[in-house]
Amino acid sequence: xxxxxxxxxxxxxxxxxxxxxxxxxxxxxxxxxxxxxxxxxxxxxxxxxxxxxxxxxxxxxxxxxxxxxxxxxxxxxxxxxxxxxxxxxxxxxxxxxxxxxxxxxxxxxxxxxxxxxxxxxxxxxxxxxxxxxxxxxxxxxxxxxxxxxxxxxxxxxxxxxxxxxxxxxxxxxxxxxxxxxxxxxxxxxxxxxxxxxxxxxxxxxxxxxxxxxxxxxxxxxxxxxxxxxxxxxxxxxxxxxxxxxxxxxxxxxxxxxxxxxxxxxxxxxxxxxxxxxxxxxxxxxxxxxxxxxxxxxxxxxxxxxxxxxxxxxxxxxxxxxxxxxxxxxxxxxxxxxxxxxxxxxxx
Numbered sequence: 001x002x003x004x005x006x007x008x009x010x011x012x013x014x015x016x017x018x019x020x021x022x023x024x025x026x027x028x029x030x031x032x033x034x035x036x037x038x039x040x041x042x043x044x045x046x047x048x049x050x051x052x053x054x055x056x057x058x059x060x061x062x063x064x065x066x067x068x069x070x071x072x073x074x075x076x077x078x079x080x081x082x083x084x085x086x087x088x089x090x091x092x093x094x095x096x097x098x099x100x101x102x103x104x105x106x107x108x109x110x111x112x113x114x115x116x117x118x119x120x121x122x123x124x125x126x127x128x129x130x131x132x133x134x135x136x137x138x139x140x141x142x143x144x145x146x147x148x149x150x151x152x153x154x155x156x157x158x159x160x161x162x163x164x165x166x167x168x169x170x171x172x173x174x175x176x177x178x179x180x181x182x183x184x185x186x187x188x189x190x191x192x193x194x195x196x197x198x199x200x201x202x203x204x205x206x207x208x209x210x211x212x213x214x215x216x217x218x219x220x221x222x223x224x225x226x227x228x229x230x231x232x233x234x235x236x237x238x239x240x241x242x243x244x245x246x247x248x249x250x251x252x253x254x255x256x257x258x259x260x261x262x263x264x265x266x267x268x269x270x271x272x273x274x275x276x277x278x279x280x281x282x283x284x285x286x287x288x289x290x291x292x293x294x295x296x297x298x299x300x301x302x303x304x305x306x307x308x309x310x311x312x313x314x315x316x317x318x319x320x321x322x323x324x325x326x327x328x329x330x331x332x333x334x335x336x337x338x339x340x341x342x343x344x345x346x347x
């Protein structure tokens with residue numbers, strides 16, 4: 001990931017994005033031919049490697065297209081594509097698995113990614129590098145080495161706090177991404193197709209609404225006070241607490257749908273400002289490295305979720321494990337509110 005951030009500084013970001021998409025799409029297609037645990041893990045790891053190069057390049061492009069006044073809105077629209085893709089991917093993969101098995105789904109999505117890359121080659125435009133940064137009050141000219149950049153990010157107390165919150169939020173997100181379909185299948189007797197749809201559609205559609213609203217609210221809040229974007233994130237995390245608890249506790253489908261919808265809305269408020277809030281507390285020239293460091297640490301932490309939940313199910317039900325994530329959101333919201341106050345007071 002840190003290497004990806006560095007490459008973003010020296011290569012055409014358009015070509016980094018296209019190349020990363022082709023790489024992880026091929027890795028996705030190769031997963032269909034996995035014959036054991038090791039080959040499956042290798043293919044998924046290669047897919048993650050390709051995705052790691054995408055985010056710093058994409059955030060850099062958005063940073064050059066948009067200044068502080070519209071940054072949250074632009075990045076929230078970009079983030080909404082994650083939810084739309086999750087709905088489509090979760091539903092289509094379940095339908096394909098129901099009728100053809102799991103291997104054709106990986107081939108389908110791998111081929112779709114390669115096809116999309118050909119569209120991006122023609123449609124994606126490279127803006128002038130640092131076009132928006134020159135008018136940014138946080139901009140500092142000059143370039144230093146990768147290790148110095150990483151050190152600057154990891155010694156910035158505001159950035160470290162945001163990274164810590166991101167790790168916790170990702171942990172909860174991965175718990176639901178991994179285990180919610182199983183929970184719906186076991187506890188509600190849904191088919192694979194219905195479980196795949198229900199585990200993604202309600203939550204992710206609400207997240208689209210939440211992320212767009214979060215972007216608008218945060219851009220306005222950031223104009224009123226320093227730390228405004230972080231405060232919007234804190235509000236989203238706090239709002240999600242009761243919905244997370246109810247989602248694992250209830251056995252009524254209607255109540256579950258309402259809880260997932262509420263959680264999705266709250267999650268969107270937080271997700272809208274993941275990168276924009278980071279950009280508010282980090283020097284402009286460090287943004288590529290900061291995005292890479294934050295993304296890598298966030299997903300490394302989130303990646304522990306499936307294993308830890310599996311271990312916890314030796315002593316608790318899956319529903320109890322899902323409800324327990326409410327405690328994580330409660331702690332994260334308190335941390336985010338405190339960080340917003342410290343950021344507002346900082347000079």
